[in-house]
Amino acid sequence: MLTVFMTKAKAKIEHLGDSGVDIVESSGRLGVFLFNTLSRLWMYRFPLEETIKQLLFIGARTVPLILISGLFTGMVIALQFYDTLIRFGSVDLLGAAVAMSLIRELGPVMAALMVIARVGSATCAEIGIMRNEQQFDALDCMAIDSYHYVMLPRLLAAIVSVPLLTAMFDTFGIGGGYIVGVLIHGVSDGAFLVGMADTIVWNDVWMGIVKSFLFGLVIMSVCLSKGFYLHIEQKQSGAVGVSQATTQAVVLSAVLMLFVDYIVSSLML
Amino acid sequence: MKKMNVNFIVGLFMLFGMATMAYLSVTIAGVSGYSDDSYQLVAKFDSSSGLKEGAFIEIAGVKAGKVISIELDKESFESVAVFVFDSGVILAEDTIASIRTSGIIGDKFVKISPGASDELLKSGDEIIETESSISIEELVSKYIFSSDSDNE
Amino acid sequence: MTSSNKNIIEVNNLVTHYGDRQILNGIDFSVEKGEIRVIMGGSGSGKSTLLNHMLALLTPTSGSIVIDNVDVVNANRKTLLKLRQKMGVAFQGGALFSSMTVGENIKLPLQHHTKLDEHTIDIMTRLKLELMNLAGFEDLMPSELSGGMLKRAGLARAVIMDPKLLFFDEPSAGLDPVTAVELDELILKLRDAMNMTIIVVTHELESAFKIADRITVLFDGEIAITGTVDEIKNSKDVRIQNMINRRARDEHLDADEYIKRLTTGKN
CATH class of the missing domain: 3.40.50.300 (P-loop containing nucleotide triphosphate hydrolases)
Structure with missing residues (x-):
């Protein structure tokens, strides 16, 4: 009985060790991947045309989603804050509260989540299928650098797009807050706008920009590398492998994004 | 034609993003460089507890400037605050600066009560008369203990 | 040696x-x-x-x-x-890039490794497509081709640089x-x-x-x-x-x- 238990426990512990090694290995791969991709910036000419294509997909086509989700996020936090603040008779702080929570925290995080959902998963699946169909081998054989031609434009487009999308999210969120606070609940628009302008300082906006920049970097590098290393990391090949890689990429990029969020907040507050 | 279209849409996206970012930074965060020749005054407080850099300055209830720095005077252990006023504001020598709170739990701000003296303060001068922050705890305890002392 | x-x-x-x-x-x-x-x-x-x-x-x-x-x-x-x-390599499934048309796929090596102008590249692309009996298919996406056509398109891309x-x-x-x-x-x-x-x-x-x-x-x-x-x-x-x-x-x-x-x- 005891020996059975011992062998089981030993197997469990060995399994634990294996997954520990896996984690270290995959973070190592992520680092190497990021280094390889960014090093192409000064090894080759700037991939302008490809980056513009990706800006269209990652940035421009995400705008409608960002505007709608930003608007509703702003509206709902304005509603919640209104309900809370009216108990303290401080409804004048509504604009400040909405803008502060959006600019510092909710804007970057929500916009990044939207990008993960719309762009991250699709990119990981696309790259994974390219790996499956030997397209990276084909690029190698054509003497075209995959990092430069496929990875770098996507990474750059994400780094540029996510802060811009975040700014749009913030602005439309504030607009949503204005609709709920001023137009629906009758908070004075002066109190809303001036309170907002008086409370938010440049450091808050800067924090939002820094966060969203890092989020773009983290999300895209995780999703790209999960697809790129599909053949090494996934136990199953084919469609199952792609679906597993995509799931992992979405989960990992969301968790890493929140981790980075905490680090940046604690450094900048 | 198709390529033009892509560039155009991406350009629109970039411009729109930049515009919202500019809106956030300039209109809301109020980024504007204060030049050296703007009207700045210094005030020393026993306590500026709760007052933050960026807090606004009111004259007669109207916003008229900002606090740009708060530092500790290491000899007198007083709080040294630097104010920047909107252009056109010039204050007299017997002006009073006091730290107030908007509402009960609101932000601290500086209330300026303009003086009547003929002598005007130049940029960089000090406002001599100041009133420090009043904390709610102090107010409450003052009220409780003063009613105690009335009974004596 | x-x-x-x-x-x-x-x-x-x-x-x-x-x-x-x-x-x-x-x-x-x-x-x-x-x-x-x-x-x-x-x-x-x-x-x-x-x-x-x-x-x-x-x-x-x-x-x-x-x-x-x-x-x-x-x-x-x-x-x-x-x-x-x-060297040219034709892969089993063609390995064409699904986000580009057949023509764009085939001209890719030329665009990357030569300084030829767009017009010359177009002509060379059509020449190879002609050779592979794929003339007129350059504006289709790879997903619109059959397996045999994909292989031939892959072959066209492999020989576009006239490899040894x-x-x-x-x-x-x-x-x-x-x-x-x-x-x-x-x-x-x-x-x-x-x-x-x-x-x-x-x-x-x-x-x-x-x-x-x-x-x-x-x-x-x-x-x-x-x-x-x-x-x-x-x-x-x-x-x-x-x-x-x-x-x-x-x-x-x-x-x-x-x-x-x-x-x-x-x-």
Whole structure:
């Protein structure tokens, strides 16, 4: 009985060790991947045309989603804050509260989540299928650098797009807050706008920009590398492998994004 | 034609993003460089507890400037605050600066009560008369203990 | 390097592993300039692995691979890039990029490695499409093509730079007999028209016998025989005769072994 238990426990512990090694290995791969991709910036000419294509997909086509989700996020936090603040008779702080929570925290995080959902998963699946169909081998054989031609434009487009999308999210969120606070609940628009302008300082906006920049970097590098290393990391090949890689990429990029969020907040507050 | 279209849409996206970012930074965060020749005054407080850099300055209830720095005077252990006023504001020598709170739990701000003296303060001068922050705890305890002392 | 003038590919004592499993076991292999060489073997024989090593996509455990006087295993990135511009590879499924049209796919190498103007590139692209009987398909997306067309488009992309050396992975796999024959004709045409050295990996006997100057047969990670079509046909090796006559491998089984294998799952 005891020996059975011992062998089981030993197997469990060995399994634990294996997954520990896996984690270290995959973070190592992520680092190497990021280094390889960014090093192409000064090894080759700037991939302008490809980056513009990706800006269209990652940035421009995400705008409608960002505007709608930003608007509703702003509206709902304005509603919640209104309900809370009216108990303290401080409804004048509504604009400040909405803008502060959006600019510092909710804007970057929500916009990044939207990008993960719309762009991250699709990119990981696309790259994974390219790996499956030997397209990276084909690029190698054509003497075209995959990092430069496929990875770098996507990474750059994400780094540029996510802060811009975040700014749009913030602005439309504030607009949503204005609709709920001023137009629906009758908070004075002066109190809303001036309170907002008086409370938010440049450091808050800067924090939002820094966060969203890092989020773009983290999300895209995780999703790209999960697809790129599909053949090494996934136990199953084919469609199952792609679906597993995509799931992992979405989960990992969301968790890493929140981790980075905490680090940046604690450094900048 | 198709390529033009892509560039155009991406350009629109970039411009729109930049515009919202500019809106956030300039209109809301109020980024504007204060030049050296703007009207700045210094005030020393026993306590500026709760007052933050960026807090606004009111004259007669109207916003008229900002606090740009708060530092500790290491000899007198007083709080040294630097104010920047909107252009056109010039204050007299017997002006009073006091730290107030908007509402009960609101932000601290500086209330300026303009003086009547003929002598005007130049940029960089000090406002001599100041009133420090009043904390709610102090107010409450003052009220409780003063009613105690009335009974004596 | 005595034979370097004659042989464009020279593989010496190549040993490779996949994880702990040994795939290739001391391969010696050479290809002369201008010949069509077919590499044959069943699945798991290591023919795809050998191809991937010659393409420098994998790093061998030991041994050397020299292609056009370049040591592929130890070459630095720059040398390898130069070499690869002289090589064309047509992958099994075409490996076209699904986000681009067929035409854009085919001109990709030209856009990256030459400074030709857009107009010239278009003409060269159409020339190759014409050669592959794909004229008029350049604006379609790869997903709109059939399997045979995808292979031909992949071949067009592989030869767009007029390489000295062409690798073709499984040209007839998954194709109907007529299309497969068309592809064989294309390969012969390419060699005659452009004087290429062509290496074809396949398991289709018929097409191998039709196009090959010489055939190399792999079994379990070792070369069983290299020879002309007639030499292969007249080989006395049982495994090769089995392959030609489409007989299943007759493994003489030891009854006890067999039972043991079934019950324990181990050899």
